[in-house]
Amino acid sequence: MVGFAASISTLFSSLPMGLPIDLLPRAAVAYVHYLSFMVCFGALVLERRLIQPNPGRKDAITMVITDVVYGLAALALLGSGILRVLYFGQGSEFYxxxxxxxxxxxxxxxVGALSLYPTVTYILWAIPLRKGELPQVSEALAKRLGWILNIELLGFALIPLMAVLMARGVGLPA
Ligand code: HEM
Structure with a gap:
């Protein structure tokens, strides 16, 4: 009986191979951080591929849905980032x-502020789409949105570089 209790307590205080139990939430939050980053990047790539003057109904609806997914993933990215700073990282002061x-x-x-412009544009597309009409997207607007998406993609490619350096203490005052 004592042996059973001991093995139960061992089970709940550590994972197999003696790994600490708090590893799981840490790993889960890190996973959400990576996954949401990938979803954000993928959504931006898709939006970049789809943006064109006067899109068809299918493409316009895909753009609107993709932007909603992007927004949710960006929130998950922020939330998991904050959790890592506060509870699951190397101590908030380290960051x-x-x-x-x-x-x-x-x-x-x-990047978030920049994405407000495309987001508001797509929200406005929902009005004609609901009436069964197509959104009016001029050549100039499509070009502008394309450039904004390019800059957002560049930002999303550079942030992980800052992250990997930051995680290894680069930039910390000596
Ligand atoms: C305000 C938003 C964010 C906060 C507060 C935040 C915070 C953090 C924290 C605390 C870590 C853990 C570092 C460590 O292991 O010690 C981390 C890691 C990381 N973050 Fe973020 N993050 C944010 C946004 C982002 C964004 C937008 C991206 C990608 C575009 C990103 C990509 C990464 C990557 C790749 C790592 C892993 C670094 C490594 O372990 O080498 N983060 N972040």
Missing amino acids: TENPLFWWKVGAYLS
Whole structure:
């Protein structure tokens, strides 16, 4: 009986091979961070591929849905990032004392601010689409949206570079 209790307590205090139990939530939050990053990037690539003057109904609806998925994934990215800073990382000061961390947050917020323009545009598309009409997208608007998406993609490619450096303490004051 004592042996059983001991093995139960061992089961719940550590994973097989003696790994600490708090590894699971840490790994789960890190996984959500990576997954949401990939979904954001994938959504932006799809939007970039689909943007064109006067899109057809199918493409326009796909753009609207893709942007909703992008928005949700961006929130999950932010939420999991905050959780990692506060509870599942290397201690909040490890990050907040590093200027690279603030550059990363700044880059994320800038990309987020930039994506407001496409998002508002797609929301407005929902009005004609609901009436069974097609959104009017001029050549100039399609080009502008294409450029904004290019810059967002560049931002999303650079943020992981800041992340990997930050995670290894690069930028921390000596
Ligand atoms: C405000 C938003 C964000 C916050 C607060 C945040 C926070 C964090 C934290 C605390 C870590 C853990 C670092 C460590 O292991 O010590 C991390 C890792 C990482 N983040 Fe973020 N993050 C944010 C946004 C992003 C974005 C937008 C991306 C991608 C575009 C991203 C990509 C990564 C990657 C790739 C890692 C892994 C780095 C490594 O372990 O080598 N993060 N982030």
